[in-house]
Amino acid sequence: MRRLLVAGNWKMHGSRDMAAALIGDIVSATDNLQAADVIVCPPFPFLGLAQKLLADSPVALGGQNISEHQQGAYTGEVSAPMLVEFGCRFVIVGHSERRTLYGENDASVARKFAAAQRSKLIPILCVGETLEERERGETEAVVLRQVQSAVDVAGVEAFADAVVAYEPVWAIGTGRTASPEQAQEVHALIRQKISEQDDTIAGDLRILYGGSVKASNAVSLFGMPDIDGGLIGGASLDGDEFLSICRARG
Numbered sequence: 001m002r003r004l005l006v007a008g009n010w011k012m013h014g015s016r017d018m019a020a021a022l023i024g025d026i027v028s029a030t031d032n033l034q035a036a037d038v039i040v041c042p043p044f045p046f047l048g049l050a051q052k053l054l055a056d057s058p059v060a061l062g063g064q065n066i067s068e069h070q071q072g073a074y075t076g077e078v079s080a081p082m083l084v085e086f087g088c089r090f091v092i093v094g095h096s097e098r099r100t101l102y103g104e105n106d107a108s109v110a111r112k113f114a115a116a117q118r119s120k121l122i123p124i125l126c127v128g129e130t131l132e133e134r135e136r137g138e139t140e141a142v143v144l145r146q147v148q149s150a151v152d153v154a155g156v157e158a159f160a161d162a163v164v165a166y167e168p169v170w171a172i173g174t175g176r177t178a179s180p181e182q183a184q185e186v187h188a189l190i191r192q193k194i195s196e197q198d199d200t201i202a203g204d205l206r207i208l209y210g211g212s213v214k215a216s217n218a219v220s221l222f223g224m225p226d227i228d229g230g231l232i233g234g235a236s237l238d239g240d241e242f243l244s245i246c247r248a249r250g
């Protein structure tokens with residue numbers, strides 16, 4: 001069975017004190033968290049603090065975004081090598097908030113995916129349809145196009161060291177979770193798409209669900225055969241709630 005992976009995307013929330021307290025809660029509970037690989041993705045300014053606090057912990061650190069460039073005159077950007085220096089092993093690329101608010105598209109997300117891997121970071125590639133796309137019956141086409149654009153740039157073998165997160169845009173921060181069956185259907189399509197190109201890589205690929213995951217719905221979501229964990233937003237800001245999600249396995 002693929003190991004459960006739970007990643008907390010803090011987005012642009014919190015403070016230094018809150019980051020220290022939250023990481024403290026997570027670290028003190030990790031000895032009974034053998035069931036899952038756990039990642040926290042704080043805002044960039046808190047990465048140094050998080051790196052220190054997580055030094056002797058199995059909890060991994062991730063960034064929320066990276067530049068597609070390695071270095072240069074790109075004011076305000078953060079590169080993959082910089083995240084590596086702060087102890088990051090993972091980075092989120094193509095989150096829907098980046099796509100809708102900051103003009104990222106399949107091509108730029110695919111370049112970020114490749115940039116992450118050049119620095120040996122594991123990209124968490126976010127895909128997902130809007131409500132309008134779902135209502136027009138375009139979910140499958142949109143999600144598979146988003147996945148394939150990263151395959152086209154990085155090659156299917158890149159997915160041996162990558163994670164995919166299905167995050168339907170209509171479920172993010174809305175309290176409206178996809179049902180386990182709705183999510184499973186899309187996860188199976190993603191795995192099928194990769195499997196047509198490499199069956200072994202598809203079998204090992206971890207596909208996370210994100211969008212209003214809470215302790216109360218995590219067990220039923222993670223119980224589906226193709227849901228291998230979660231990308232957690234709001235609920236990752238509450239230590240007890242996040243830890244309950246990390247312990248959930250259907």
Ligand code: 13P
Nearest residue numbers: 009172173211212233234
């Ligand atoms: P919520 O869990 O707050 O819906 O956010 C999901 C998300 O966007 C994680 O990346």
